[in-house]
Amino acid sequence: MLDDGGPAADDAEMALADGPVRQRLRSSIRALAAHRGPKSSICPSDAARAVGRDDWRDLMGDARDLARELAKSGVVEITQRGDVLDPDGAWRGPIRIRIVPR
Numbered sequence: 001m002l003d004d005g006g007p008a009a010d011d012a013e014m015a016l017a018d019g020p021v022r023q024r025l026r027s028s029i030r031a032l033a034a035h036r037g038p039k040s041s042i043c044p045s046d047a048a049r050a051v052g053r054d055d056w057r058d059l060m061g062d063a064r065d066l067a068r069e070l071a072k073s074g075v076v077e078i079t080q081r082g083d084v085l086d087p088d089g090a091w092r093g094p095i096r097i098r099i100v101p102r
Helices: 010-018 023-038 044-072
Strands: 076-080 096-099
Touching: 010 023, 010 044, 023 044, 023 076, 023 096, 044 076, 044 096
Parallel strands: none
Antiparallel strands: 076 096
C-alpha cells in the first residue's frame, strides 16, 4: 500500500500490482493523469511504459483504447494540439490525456 495516500493512491497501487494487464493499464492512466492534475497531461506511452516496461510498445493500442473509454465515462479528456477530442469521434496521431477536475 502506498504510504502517502492521496486521490490516485489506489489506482497507482493497482497499476503496480500483479493482475490483468488492461486493468493495470487503466489504473496507470488514471493515477498518472491525476498526479499531473487537470492543467497538465500524460502521453498514453507513459502509462504503457509504467505497466509494460520493456514491452511497452505492445500496449500502446490498449492504452489509446482505454483512454477513449475513460474519456467516454468522463474521467479524462483526450487532447490533440490543445483541443479536446470527441471520444466517440475518429481521430489519429499523437494524443494527450488529462484528468477531468472533480
